[in-house]
Amino acid sequence: MAKIIGNPLPNIPWQDKPADCKKPVWRYSENPIITSDVLEDARSVLNSADIPYGDGFIGVFRVDDLGMIPSLHVGRSKDGIKWEIEENPINLICEDEEVAGSTYGFDPRVVFVEDRYYVTWCNVMAGVGSTVGIAYTFDFKDFYQLPNAFPLYNRNAVIFPRKIDGKLGMLNRPTSRGHCADGCICYSESPDGIYWGKHRHVMNPTGGWQGVKIGAGPVPIETDEGWLMFYHGVIQMASGMMYCMGGAILDREKPWKVLYRTKGMIMGPETYYERTGDCANVIFPCGILSDSETGRIAIYYGAADTVVGLCFCEVNEIIDFIKKNSY
Numbered sequence: 001m002a003k004i005i006g007n008p009l010p011n012i013p014w015q016d017k018p019a020d021c022k023k024p025v026w027r028y029s030e031n032p033i034i035t036s037d038v039l040e041d042a043r044s045v046l047n048s049a050d051i052p053y054g055d056g057f058i059g060v061f062r063v064d065d066l067g068m069i070p071s072l073h074v075g076r077s078k079d080g081i082k083w084e085i086e087e088n089p090i091n092l093i094c095e096d097e098e099v100a101g102s103t104y105g106f107d108p109r110v111v112f113v114e115d116r117y118y119v120t121w122c123n124v125m126a127g128v129g130s131t132v133g134i135a136y137t138f139d140f141k142d143f144y145q146l147p148n149a150f151p152l153y154n155r156n157a158v159i160f161p162r163k164i165d166g167k168l169g170m171l172n173r174p175t176s177r178g179h180c181a182d183g184c185i186c187y188s189e190s191p192d193g194i195y196w197g198k199h200r201h202v203m204n205p206t207g208g209w210q211g212v213k214i215g216a217g218p219v220p221i222e223t224d225e226g227w228l229m230f231y232h233g234v235i236q237m238a239s240g241m242m243y244c245m246g247g248a249i250l251d252r253e254k255p256w257k258v259l260y261r262t263k264g265m266i267m268g269p270e271t272y273y274e275r276t277g278d279c280a281n282v283i284f285p286c287g288i289l290s291d292s293e294t295g296r297i298a299i300y301y302g303a304a305d306t307v308v309g310l311c312f313c314e315v316n317e318i319i320d321f322i323k324k325n326s327y
Contacts, residue, residue: 001316002225002315002320003224003292003295003315004290004291004292004295005222005223006161006221006292009052009289009292010293011055011056011079011080012080012289012298013081013310014296014312015029015312017312017314023266024266024318025245025267025311025312025318026311026312027271027309027312028311028312031303032303032309033081033082033083033308034048034061034085034308038083039063040087042066042085043066044278045063045307046064046305046306047108047286048061048286048287048300048302049061049109049110049286049287049300050075050077050110050287051287053076053140057076057079058075058077059074059075059083059110059287060075060108060119061308062107062108062302063085063089069104070104071104071105072089072106072108073087074090090143091143092135092143092145093144094144094146096147099148100145102123102124102133106121107156107286109121109158109219109287110219111158111159111219112161113159113161113162114163115138116137117136118134118135118136118159119135120132120134120149120158122156130152130153130155131148131149131150131153131154132148132149132157132170133145133148134146134149134193149172149188149190150174153175153177154174154175155172156183157171157172158170160219161219161220167190170188170196171185171187171220171255172187175213182205184205185202185203185214185231186202187199187255188200200256201256202255202256206327209234209235210244212235212241214233214246217230217232217284217288218230218285218288218299220255221290221297225259226249226251226259227251228247228248228249228318228319229249229250230245230246230288231248231285232246232283232284233245239280242269242281242282243282244267244269245283246261246262246265247318248260248261260323261327262321262325263326264325266321269281269282269283271309273303273307273309276304277303277304277305277306277307279304282303283303283309284302284303284305286301286302287301290315294314295314296315297312297315297318298311299311
């Protein structure tokens with residue numbers, strides 16, 4: 001019986017698995033849970049991260065405005081399903097003007113490590129390209145920006161929720177210029193969140209649904225079987241790129257070592273809100289909640305680059321599925 005190593009979360013959003021569902025992950029019946037209706041100037045709200053905070057939940061959300069410019073906004077929820085998104089984007093505080101700010105940012109992840117919350121995102125600088133932006137906050141009011149984690153080009157950065165061998169660990173995806181026609185998952189470490197090194201390769205695209213590129217999804221969940229990591233994989237279809245979700249189990253003390261990895265997808269675009277939108281046929285997992293007492297897991301994902309969906313799984317079932325359907 002796999003066990004989540006972490007804190008209990010008795011108020012985790014949850015919906016029991018439908019009796020006729022034969023898959024290890026199932027969708028919330030009232031999806032999508034967040035649409036552009038939450039803000040007057042929003043074209044879409046998508047690829048967003050959340051975390052327990054106080055007696056509710058908080059997160060950082062990607063909002064594309066009516067001009068199709070993405071920015072990062074704080075959102076709050078009492079139940080993890082109904083969200084209120086702040087109207088104004090996050091204002092980053094940085095003492096070094098040479099590394100301050102960004103032209104725009106998107107696809108955030110949020111994690112709590114020791115005494116602070118780290119936010120990572122795809123940080124785009126006009127005329128230059130994208131890399132990994134990183135900031136920390138204690139209260140989700142003041143965000144202190146650190147230097148970009150890497151030179152160009154990189155994205156899909158996810159920090160582990162505890163230090164590995166005394167250092168911060170981060171999954172990331174080096175990529176080529178432009179809208180990344182390729183990309184593998186790598187691991188980097190840092191003593192302070194500023195200087196990142198000892199870069200290690202984790203895994204490559206393979207074939208089929210994950211044949212073009214892959215990228216880490218939400219913050220990995222520590223279990224007694226290893227780190228449970230959900231990730232996205234991309235396949236080039238006649239109609240364009242399709243994004244699906246897979247899963248892997250990484251070694252607890254050496255997370256760059258893959259123990260198991262799904263051959264087939266865990267979940268792919270099926271519903272109207274996943275197949276129709278600004279970028280059709282996209283499932284992009286970014287946020288996650290877990291309850292160590294029950295083994296329940298709630299995954300937040302961007303759907304068709306337009307809305308936010310919610311799906312569920314249970315730690316024993318999903319780990320068993322990954323192990324039985326691994327390369």
